[in-house]
Amino acid sequence: MPYIVTDECILCGACVVGCPSDAIEEGETKCQINVDLCIECGTCEQNCPSGAIIFVEQEEPVSSRTPS
Numbered sequence: 001m002p003y004i005v006t007d008e009c010i011l012c013g014a015c016v017v018g019c020p021s022d023a024i025e026e027g028e029t030k031c032q033i034n035v036d037l038c039i040e041c042g043t044c045e046q047n048c049p050s051g052a053i054i055f056v057e058q059e060e061p062v063s064s065r066t067p068s
Contacts, residue, residue, distance in 0.1 A: 002040050005031045008052035015044035015053060 005015075009030035016024045016031060023037035024044060030052070033044070045053045 002055050002058065003033055003038060003042075003044060003053055004056055005033060006052045006054060008050050009048075010050045010052070012049060014047045014049060018043050018047040 005024075007030065011026055011030065013026060013031075016026060020041060020043060021037050021039045023034045023039070024031050025034070026032075033053075042055070045055065
């Protein structure tokens with residue numbers, strides 16, 4: 001999941017309104033990104049006034065790493 005919502009979320013709804021794929025919903029304490037709907041466009045990150053949405057690189061699962 002490349003984009004995540006951190007605890008800095010103030011539930012303003014700017015990311016929800018701006019999301020072109022309707023992948024974000026307001027939760028009880030912060031907004032939630034539905035990874036199945038997210039198109040990774042970055043609009044949510046740009047629209048967030050509190051900087052609560054960040055891009056995180058996915059790490060390769062430990063079981064699929066090749067030994068060094």
